[in-house]
Amino acid sequence: MTALLTIQGLDIRAGDKPLVSGLSLSIRPGERIGLIGESGSGKSMTAMAATGLLPTSIRVTGSIELDGQQVVGAPDKTMNRLRGAAAAVVFQEPLTALDPLMKIGRQIAEPVRRRLEREGGKVSKDAISREVRDLIDKVALPQPERIINSYPHEVSGGQRQRVAIAMALACRPKLLIADEPTTALDVTTQAEILKLLDQLVRETGMALLFISHDLPVVSQVVERVIVLKNGVAVEEGAVNTVFGNPQHVYTRSLVEAARLFDEALGATGS
Amino acid sequence: MSPIETSASTRERRHSLALTVGLALVALNLAVAVLTLFWTPYDPLNASGGRLEAPSLLHWLGTDRLGRDLLTQLMIGARTALLVGTGAVAIGAAIGVSLGILAAFATRLADDVMAATLDILIAFPTLLLAMLVVAASDSASLWTAILALGLAISAIVARLTRILAKRVLRLDYIVASRTSGTSWPGVVFRHVLPNIWPTLSVNFALQFGLAVIAEASLSYLGLGAPPPNASWGRLLQEAQGTVYTAPIGAIAPGIALVALVIGMNLLADGLRDIADPTHGRSR
Numbered sequence: 414m415t416a417l418l419t420i421q422g423l424d425i426r427a428g429d430k431p432l433v434s435g436l437s438l439s440i441r442p443g444e445r446i447g448l449i450g451e452s453g454s455g456k457s458m459t460a461m462a463a464t465g466l467l468p469t470s471i472r473v474t475g476s477i478e479l480d481g482q483q484v485v486g487a488p489d490k491t492m493n494r495l496r497g498a499a500a501a502v503v504f505q506e507p508l509t510a511l512d513p514l515m516k517i518g519r520q521i522a523e524p525v526r527r528r529l530e531r532e533g534g535k536v537s538k539d540a541i542s543r544e545v546r547d548l549i550d551k552v553a554l555p556q557p558e559r560i561i562n563s564y565p566h567e568v569s570g571g572q573r574q575r576v577a578i579a580m581a582l583a584c585r586p587k588l589l590i591a592d593e594p595t596t597a598l599d600v601t602t603q604a605e606i607l608k609l610l611d612q613l614v615r616e617t618g619m620a621l622l623f624i625s626h627d628l629p630v631v632s633q634v635v636e637r638v639i640v641l642k643n644g645v646a647v648e649e650g651a652v653n654t655v656f657g658n659p660q661h662v663y664t665r666s667l668v669e670a671a672r673l674f675d676e677a678l679g680a681t682g683s
Numbered sequence: 684m685s686p687i688e689t690s691a692s693t694r695e696r697r698h699s700l701a702l703t704v705g706l707a708l709v710a711l712n713l714a715v716a717v718l719t720l721f722w723t724p725y726d727p728l729n730a731s732g733g734r735l736e737a738p739s740l741l742h743w744l745g746t747d748r749l750g751r752d753l754l755t756q757l758m759i760g761a762r763t764a765l766l767v768g769t770g771a772v773a774i775g776a777a778i779g780v781s782l783g784i785l786a787a788f789a790t791r792l793a794d795d796v797m798a799a800t801l802d803i804l805i806a807f808p809t810l811l812l813a814m815l816v817v818a819a820s821d822s823a824s825l826w827t828a829i830l831a832l833g834l835a836i837s838a839i840v841a842r843l844t845r846i847l848a849k850r851v852l853r854l855d856y857i858v859a860s861r862t863s864g865t866s867w868p869g870v871v872f873r874h875v876l877p878n879i880w881p882t883l884s885v886n887f888a889l890q891f892g893l894a895v896i897a898e899a900s901l902s903y904l905g906l907g908a909p910p911p912n913a914s915w916g917r918l919l920q921e922a923q924g925t926v927y928t929a930p931i932g933a934i935a936p937g938i939a940l941v942a943l944v945i946g947m948n949l950l951a952d953g954l955r956d957i958a959d960p961t962h963g964r965s966r
Contacts, residue, residue, distance in 0.1 A: 461858075464861075464862050466858060466861055466862060490866075493864050493865075493866050495864075496861065496862055496863060496864040497862070497864030498864065500862075501862060502859065502862040504855060504858075506855060509856060510855045510856050510859040511856055511859070512856045512860070512873075512874050512877075513856075513878070514877050514878050515873070515874075523860075523863070523865070523873065524863040524864070527863070527864055527865075580859075580863060581863070583863070584863050590862075
């Protein structure tokens with residue numbers, strides 16, 4: 414099977430400062446991959462580069478093929494067709510990722526309408542609102558009527574992230590890029606959102622690129638991980654191998670840090 | 684009721700009062716302006732009484748130097764003021780918002796050039812700019828005054844739009860919307876314009892007030908709407924010589940002018956709260 418996303422020798426530079434160097438990875442349809450590293454290690458940059466949304470001031474070289482289309486240097490028009498259809502993104506901060514002055518129902522309806530147009534199907538108001546209701550059910554949001562007619566500031570953080578996920582799902586992408594989707598949420602909500610993402614990815618058969626600095630979170634949802642440090646991939650492999658038997662010093666320190674944190678948490682908990 | 688709720692509801696009441704008063708003043712003006720299209724108490728162009736008559740039951744606000752009914756003049760002045768305000772803001776908004784959005788998307792160099800040009804234009808007094816345009820045109824007419832004020836307003840609107848649009852374009856939800864495949868024009872119409880609208884609309888209302896005052900100033904200087912269009916500015920100018928003998932001639936147009944401008948500003952304030960659902964309320 415051909416890969417959905419193939420990144421080869423990716424270099425991202427801001428001025429003279431290298432942000433990502435020589436990164437290569439590939440994701441097959443339905444595969445779930447984690448990209449982990451500390452903040453500033455180039456994880457989010459890689460995700461933005463994959464959808465061709467880095468600011469023009471940032472230089473990208475190398476090759477990124479998304480669903481058979483070269484992304485590096487592609488004109489905006491080509492990319493617009495690809496975005497949503499090939500890949501959709503869920504961001505870290507669910508409040509700022511939603512338009513504050515647009516009702517939630519309309520925000521979800523936008524990508525739904527675009528997808529229906531793309532698929533050439535019948536685009537009627539009824540069809541769209543039916544889809545919106547379906548999506549709200551899918552991400553398990555309570556009181557769909559109220560949510561549809563609410564503004565983002567009127568619902569809770571966890572609910573906003575569910576809305577963001579619904580918007581990403583509305584595109585029916587082949588690849589879902591989740592950029593630290595649980596970092597801004599409290600622990601209980603984190604677990605719920607993770608469970609939801611995991612279940613949705615399995616149901617729809619989307620591929621998943623999960624970006625996080627949080628090892629326990631990553632290990633719950635992905636099969637394979639790539640560890641980034643200062644923009645360089647230092648270790649790659651199946652989740653259990655990498656976390657169970659880390660080879661690189663940096664991975665070992667990450668695993669150790671997570672273990673110590675868990676222990677400290679356990680000590681205070683008991 | 685907690686103290687926070689009390690203050691929030693008080694604020695809400697005060698806002699709705701401002702909106703009501705503003706709406707009433709502007710609506711009154713609009714009603715009078717529309718009425719003059721069909722009916723005025725007297726013929727605005729011909730004498731209907733003695734010269735400089737004091738207010739009476741026949742002439743509520745008295746008559747001017749030529750014996751024309753002042754109330755009639757004042758009512759037609761409302762029409763002129765509304766026309767100038769609406770026209771100037773419409774022209775200013777159309778040019779200003781388009782330029783501002785373009786500048787927000789322009790390359791660094793083009794943006795800098797545009798920003799500098801706008802700053803120079805804004806530094807130039809609106810009235811002087813309007814006088815230049817009127818003087819440069821063959822004949823002074825209401826429309827040259829409207830165009831001149833519209834151009835002056837467009838510079839202010841363009842600069843405001845540019846800054847607001849740039850701020851919105853940097854926000855996460857723009858990137859989020861782009862990742863789901865929204866084109867740049869789609870982003871402008873669905874996200875940028877609705878999000879800058881609350882601030883813009885308030886500015887439009889303020890500019891409306893300024894345009895009404897500027898038109899009065901132009902008319903006062905004899906550069907505004909030529910007769911037979913009555914204008915509050917010209918009424919003020921005509922009343923200048925007789926301000927001690929017949930003060931009502933200066934007071935009435937002055938009050939009318941202030942009432943419309945204040946009404947417009949109050950309306951702007953009230954509109955802002957309606958346009959922005961996140962204002963004053965939080966979860």
